[in-house]
Amino acid sequence: MEFNDSLTIALSKGRIFKQVLPLLAHAGIEPYEDPELSRKLILETNRPQVKLVIIRASDVPTYVQYGAVDLGVAGKDVLMEQGDTGLYEPLDLRIARCRMMVAGVPDADPGPERLRIATKYVASTERHFAAKGQQVEIIKLYGSMELAPLVGLSNLIVDLVESGNTLKANGLVPLEHIADISARLVVNKAAWKMKHASVTELLAILREAVEASVAG
Ligand code: ATP
Ligand code: MG
Secondary structure, eight states, rough: OOSSSSSEEEETHHHHHHHHHHHHTTTTHHHHHHHHTOSSSSBSSSTTEEEEEOGGGGGGGHHHHHTTEEEEEEHHHHHHOOOOOOOOEEEOOOOEEEEEEEETTTOOOSSSOOEEEEOOHHHHHHHOOOOTTOOOEEEOOSSSSTTTHHSOOOSSEEESSSSSSHHHHHEEEEEEEEEEEEEEEEEEEEHHHHHHHHHHHHHHHHHHHHHHHHHO
């Protein structure tokens, strides 16, 4: 299979890259280098038209939005947090799956004051509690949210939960489900038009790869 256009795909290192690799391989795309070992940010593949661009997870939608890359793979958590940036989101890759949850200390008495919620996901948290008609104070953190209730920074946290082991190890329990999360393929709107045949061909083979891996 040959693409008519050059295609750049933005990916983050770590779990997204690892879990996208088999899908790309199914589509006949294999990078020549491992981003965990190489310092290169633009990776060539066995398909001369296809390049992988290594970007921080939360920056992927921005690069795609501005057309600096044609396509990207971003967690639904990141997309929900950014709001509508005018990207196409044509395919759920069904990888990097987890849940966005409210969590806290079991049986904690919140007291009469406004609940304080520590999270990296300010917009999603705001939306969740607003939908319940609950006024909360949100404290923005950049990582290790589990610590916040343990030292009295917040009553609750909003974080991604996969197995629940990290919560458990810190004496926390999941309390409310906010959203099911997985990684999505996102496409720049101009690339969708200008490189339509190539983009839709890549989309079709990735969809097939997702279905094969879900079935297998
Ligand atoms: P940044 O590098 O910008 O801080 P990050 O630390 O969230 O981003 P990763 O930890 O690699 O980056 O996560 C990338 C994506 O993987 C997240 O956006 C989310 O969709 C998914 N993810 C994060 N944590 C989990 C988890 N525990 N289980 C499954 N998927 C997860
Ligand atoms: Mg991380």
